[in-house]
Amino acid sequence: MKFISTRGAAPTLSFDEVVLAGLASDGGLYVPEALPKYTDAEWQAMRSLSYPELALHLMWPFVEGSMPRETFARMVNEAYGCFRHAAIAPVKQLGSDRWLLELFHGPTLAFKDFALQLLGRLLDHFLAERGERGVIMGATSGDTGSAAIEGCRHSAHLDIVILHPHQRVSEVQRRQMTSVLAPNVHNVAIEGNFDDCQAIVKASFLDQDFVKPHRLIAVNSINLARIMAQLVYYVYAGLRLGAYDRPLAFSVPSANFGDVFGGYLAHAMGFPIGHFVVATNANDALVRALEGDLSKKPLVQTLSPSMDIVVSSNFERLLFDLHGRDGARLASVMQAFQTQAVALDPVVVAKASALFSAAAIDDVTTCAVIRDVFETTGELIDPHTATGVAALAVAPDGMGEVVLATAHPAKFAEAVQRAGFSEVPLPSDMTDLLTRPERYTVLPNDRARVVEFVQSIMG
Numbered sequence: 001m002k003f004i005s006t007r008g009a010a011p012t013l014s015f016d017e018v019v020l021a022g023l024a025s026d027g028g029l030y031v032p033e034a035l036p037k038y039t040d041a042e043w044q045a046m047r048s049l050s051y052p053e054l055a056l057h058l059m060w061p062f063v064e065g066s067m068p069r070e071t072f073a074r075m076v077n078e079a080y081g082c083f084r085h086a087a088i089a090p091v092k093q094l095g096s097d098r099w100l101l102e103l104f105h106g107p108t109l110a111f112k113d114f115a116l117q118l119l120g121r122l123l124d125h126f127l128a129e130r131g132e133r134g135v136i137m138g139a140t141s142g143d144t145g146s147a148a149i150e151g152c153r154h155s156a157h158l159d160i161v162i163l164h165p166h167q168r169v170s171e172v173q174r175r176q177m178t179s180v181l182a183p184n185v186h187n188v189a190i191e192g193n194f195d196d197c198q199a200i201v202k203a204s205f206l207d208q209d210f211v212k213p214h215r216l217i218a219v220n221s222i223n224l225a226r227i228m229a230q231l232v233y234y235v236y237a238g239l240r241l242g243a244y245d246r247p248l249a250f251s252v253p254s255a256n257f258g259d260v261f262g263g264y265l266a267h268a269m270g271f272p273i274g275h276f277v278v279a280t281n282a283n284d285a286l287v288r289a290l291e292g293d294l295s296k297k298p299l300v301q302t303l304s305p306s307m308d309i310v311v312s313s314n315f316e317r318l319l320f321d322l323h324g325r326d327g328a329r330l331a332s333v334m335q336a337f338q339t340q341a342v343a344l345d346p347v348v349v350a351k352a353s354a355l356f357s358a359a360a361i362d363d364v365t366t367c368a369v370i371r372d373v374f375e376t377t378g379e380l381i382d383p384h385t386a387t388g389v390a391a392l393a394v395a396p397d398g399m400g401e402v403v404l405a406t407a408h409p410a411k412f413a414e415a416v417q418r419a420g421f422s423e424v425p426l427p428s429d430m431t432d433l434l435t436r437p438e439r440y441t442v443l444p445n446d447r448a449r450v451v452e453f454v455q456s457i458m459g
Ligand SMILES: *Cc1c(COP(=O)(O)O)cnc(C)c1O
Pocket: 110, 111, 112, 143, 144, 221, 253, 254, 255, 256, 257, 258, 259, 260, 306, 307, 384, 406, 407
């Protein structure tokens, strides 16, 4: 498979190049030039596959040409072999036509493990082949950092440096990162907020010479391999919930639009998905964008912190298709959006609303839904998942409803307690998390000090 930029002016890349690249040189994001399409009979035949078998089958056309199939199969088996549930992505029934798709059985208890367990292995493989060493740099407000660290802790060709805001992530989130004592894992607590961390990382990518001769690598959700891994569970769940018997609506707690874009890819490959519901918290950029208003609002801190964002980067990938895959046209839209709010073409908005609805859910509703779901079903859901349940109010009638449960409630104790629940036990293999030794370095909000630190760890 070849990959092209959404802005039409960057070179076409192969899979290995796109995994190592991150952003395209024209500022766009990479998308597949063309997708494989399957017939109804072919999709239905996939029902007999286990999760790793299905993942291999669906992802292989993306990867083919970059490595032998056996090598990729081994990576997929390792990536999903460390999940706590035999089904990897089990579904749980909440109501007569409503299910939870549980995506939190990976090592760090959030759906990001699905992509980052695989991405760490892909990066390690491609760097080894090139005889190079890579340095991953990322900023995290919680889930991405721990999932990336877990995905890379065994990588021989990668160092990983994750910046988090000092004393501004939850204890569980911090310890999930800082208790990984592998020699290639480096946690930095910046005396500042998440935006300060992100600014340091962004500036580092604009000025990469300081890591030479190594390669600086991004693992944020613009990496195409992450999207690829996230299309699989829509198919896995859809086949089990009767996607061929009646239309299904998937409700997706969303921020950067990476998770729901995985579902969109499955739909674009011909898998029958009736509708997507995009759930946000008070940071409602996606709700406005799907109404045609591409604009920025100040960040609001909510009880679902992994969805606290200002700009939803992967939305550009959907806009590319909605603009007839015309890179030059989209480049001018995105150029304008750099400095001002943009009103999208009504034709584009109409196309989007045929497949997507969206709703912003506030913290009060989030807590009420956590209580309500517990009272009616006995399931304790996390605050991100709760926005997905609440947003089903805007789903079309007559569809089966599937809510993506993106995190385990133990990870977000504050919200769960606010909803009126006391203890949320961690999974049994993690009960000692709060007493494990930690290693991290506190640095001032100063990029020069971070550069010094990164150079020191590279030796
Ligand atoms: C990252 C995250 C999201 C948002 O996913 P996007 O791909 O950014 O839309 C939702 N819920 C949880 C728990 C997350 O960690």
